[in-house]
């Protein structure tokens with residue numbers, strides 16, 4: 807799997823961040839954003855998204871079961 811970078815800042819994407827992008831876009835994310843840039847996009851604190859990611863992972867969201875990086 808090729809290394810994915812954030813479309814905005816170029817930071818390497820973590821597995822959870824990729825899974826979250828796929829979750830938000832129904833598995834067809836055209837571009838990937840790291841949590842920091844996504845939070846800036848949404849106008850919410852990054853902690854809010856980290857918490858959401860934790861909840862999704864614990865709820866068994868299938869995107870989080872995959873290994874992307």
Ligand SMILES: [Zn+2]
Pocket residue numbers: 812813814815816817839840841842843844
């Ligand atoms: Zn970024």
